Amino acid sequence: MAARGFSNDSPSTKNGTKADAKSTSSRTGSTVVIICLVLTAVVLLSFFLFKLWQRKKREEQYARLLKLFEEDDELELELGLRD
Secondary structure, three states, X not given: OOOHHHOOOOHHHHHHHHHHHHXXXXXXXXXXXXXHHHHHHHHHHHHHHHHHHHHXXXXXXXXXXXXXXXXXXXXXXXXXXXX
């Protein structure tokens, strides 16, 4: 007859395995949530930087357009085409 304290099938061993499985699944769930949050942050940051880049590009094009028209006005005045 085997003593209860030395058996491999003791209730404490079974409960420890279940607790480990719960902590592992909890860790996996929190890891998935963290990855989703990081991906969302990266997408939002990328979108913000893209919009900022578009605005800067548009302002540069507008500045070049204004400069082009200013040069045309100066050229017309120099040639006497405008009063």
